[in-house]
Amino acid sequence: MKPKVYFKTFGCRTNVFDSQVMMSGLQDYEITQDESSADVIILNSCTVTNGADSSVRSYISHVEKNSRARIYLTGCGAHTKGESLFESERVFGVFGQSEKSKINSLLKNEERFYRLGDLNFVDDAIVAEFVGKSRAFIKIQEGCSFRCSYCIIPYVRGDSRSLDEAQILEQVRILAGNGFGEFILTGTNIGSYGQNSKSSIASLMKKMSLIRGLRRIRLGSLEPIQINDEFMEIITEPWLERHLHIALQHTSREMLKLMNRRNKFESDVKLFNTIAEKGFALGTDFIVGHPGESEARWQEAMENIAHIPLTHIHAFTYSKRDGTPSASMNPEVNGGVSKLRMQELQSLINTNNFNFRQTHNGLLEVLIESEKDGFYQGYDQFYNKIIIQSDEDIRGEWKSIENYTILKENNYAQL
Ligand code: SF4
Numbered sequence: 388m389k390p391k392v393y394f395k396t397f398g399c400r401t402n403v404f405d406s407q408v409m410m411s412g413l414q415d416y417e418i419t420q421d422e423s424s425a426d427v428i429i430l431n432s433c434t435v436t437n438g439a440d441s442s443v444r445s446y447i448s449h450v451e452k453n454s455r456a457r458i459y460l461t462g463c464g465a466h467t468k469g470e471s472l473f474e475s476e477r478v479f480g481v482f483g484q485s486e487k488s489k490i491n492s493l494l495k496n497e498e499r500f501y502r503l504g505d506l507n508f509v510d511d512a513i514v515a516e517f518v519g520k521s522r523a524f525i526k527i528q529e530g531c532s533f534r535c536s537y538c539i540i541p542y543v544r545g546d547s548r549s550l551d552e553a554q555i556l557e558q559v560r561i562l563a564g565n566g567f568g569e570f571i572l573t574g575t576n577i578g579s580y581g582q583n584s585k586s587s588i589a590s591l592m593k594k595m596s597l598i599r600g601l602r603r604i605r606l607g608s609l610e611p612i613q614i615n616d617e618f619m620e621i622i623t624e625p626w627l628e629r630h631l632h633i634a635l636q637h638t639s640r641e642m643l644k645l646m647n648r649r650n651k652f653e654s655d656v657k658l659f660n661t662i663a664e665k666g667f668a669l670g671t672d673f674i675v676g677h678p679g680e681s682e683a684r685w686q687e688a689m690e691n692i693a694h695i696p697l698t699h700i701h702a703f704t705y706s707k708r709d710g711t712p713s714a715s716m717n718p719e720v721n722g723g724v725s726k727l728r729m730q731e732l733q734s735l736i737n738t739n740n741f742n743f744r745q746t747h748n749g750l751l752e753v754l755i756e757s758e759k760d761g762f763y764q765g766y767d768q769f770y771n772k773i774i775i776q777s778d779e780d781i782r783g784e785w786k787s788i789e790n791y792t793i794l795k796e797n798n799y800a801q802l
Contacts, residue, residue: 389417393425397442398433400573400607402462404526405487406431408512412490418518427494428456432464434543436706440468447477461487466503466543473501488512506545513558516565521756521783523567527555527591528574536647537677537705537713540575547579552586556594563600568785569754571605578613589617596626602785608632608672611650611658623665630770631662632670638695639688645679656694663696668743668769670699673732676725677705678716685728698743699770700736702729744771744793751788755781773798
C-alpha cells in the first residue's frame with residue numbers, strides 16, 4: 388500500500404501549477420483528494436497578506452486536531468513562517484519551491500528537515516495533466532524585479548526570470564494533446580516574461596496559438612507599463628480572452644508614489660479606455676488603506692477611478708508585511724475605515740460589471756468548469772461567471788450560449 392498524500396494549496400495560480408508539478412513527481416506515493424485518509428499533507432502556502440499567514444496556521448491547527456498525517460510546508464510561506472513552524476515542531480519538513488521536484492525523495496526522509504533551496508531557480512518541470520481541473524495553468528515566469536513598497540513577493544519568489552520558451556510550448560502541446568483547450572498563463576509578474584530571453588508574452592502567445600487543440604488563452608495579472616505596441620497588435624486575436632487583468636493597485640497620484648508603483652494615473656486612464664473601446668472587460672488589483680491614504684487622497688482616488696472602465700476588481704485591505712518599506716510608513720489607516728472604503732469600491736465595480744453584461748449581451752463562449760448542487764458553472768470570454776441548469780453532465784465542455792438571463796450577480800442559462 389503506497390502512503391497517501393493530500394495537497395492543500397493556498398494562494399495564486401502559480402501555486403496551483405507548483406502543486407501539480409509536485410503531484411506529478413510522486414512515484415512511491417498515492418495522491419488522495421480525501422484529507423482524512425492522508426498519511427502525508429503537503430501545505431503549499433501563500434504569505435502575501437497577514438490573512439494568508441493565519442489561514443496557513445489555522446489549517447495546521449485543524450490537521451493537528453483531526454489527523455495523524457505528517458505535515459510538510461512549502462510555497463511562499465516557507466520563506467516567511469517556515470522557520471518558526473519548524474522550530475515549534477508544527478511541521479515535519481519545510482522546503483522551498485526550488486526543491487519541489489525532489490518531493491518523492493524528500494518525503495522518504497525519516498529525519499525532520501528544513502531546506503529553502505535556491506530562491507532564483509528556473510522551473511524545468513513539465514506536467515501532463517491538471518488533477519480535477521478542466522483548464523490548464525501554464526507557468527511562464529517566476530519572481531518579480533519590481534519593488535512595490537508594500538509587497539513581500541520579491542523576497543519569497545526572487546527576482547524575475549522566464550522559463551525556457553521551448554519547454555513552455557512543449558508543455559502546452561502535451562496538455563492540448565491530453566484534451567485541454569484553455570490555457571492560463573501564470574507567474575509572479577508575467578508581463579516580465581521574455582525580458583532576459585529576447586522574447587515577449589505577445590510573441591509567446593502567437594506561437595502558442597499555432598498549437599492544435601488550443602482554443603483560448605487567458606492571462607494572469609499584467610502591469611500597465613508592460614502593455615506595449617506589440618501586445619496591442621495581438622489583442623483582438625480570436626484565441627485571446629476578451630478580458631484583461633491589469634494591476635493598478637491605486638488611482639491616487641500620491642498613493643501610487645508612496646507605494647513605489649511604476650504606473651501613473653494619466654497613462655492608466657488612456658490605456659484602459661483604449662482597450663475597453665475594443666470590447667474588453669477589464670479587471671484590476673487595488674490595495675485600500677495603505678499608510679498615507681488620507682480622506683483627501685481617497686476622495687481623489689474615487690474621483691479618478693470613475694475615468695477607468697473597470698468591470699472586475701480584486702480589492703484588498705492593506706496588510707503590513709514585516710521587512711517591506713511600507714511596514715514603517717505612517718500614518719496608518721484605521722481598519723474599519725479601510726473596510727468601508729473597500730466596500731465602496733467593490734459596489735462601484737459590481738455595478739459596472741452588471742452594466743457591462745447588459746451592453747455586451749451577445750454570444751458567450753463558455754468552458755464549463757464545475758458542478759454544484761445540480762447547477763454547472765463556467766466563465767465566458769469576458770471572464771464573467773455563468774450558472775447553467777442542465778440535465779446532462781456538461782463539465783469540461785465548451786458551450787456557445789445565446790439565450791441567457793442577466794442577473795445582478797451573474798448570468799444564468801438553461802441548456
Ligand atoms: S509587481 Fe509589485 S505587487 Fe506585484 S509582485 Fe511585484 S513587487 Fe509585488
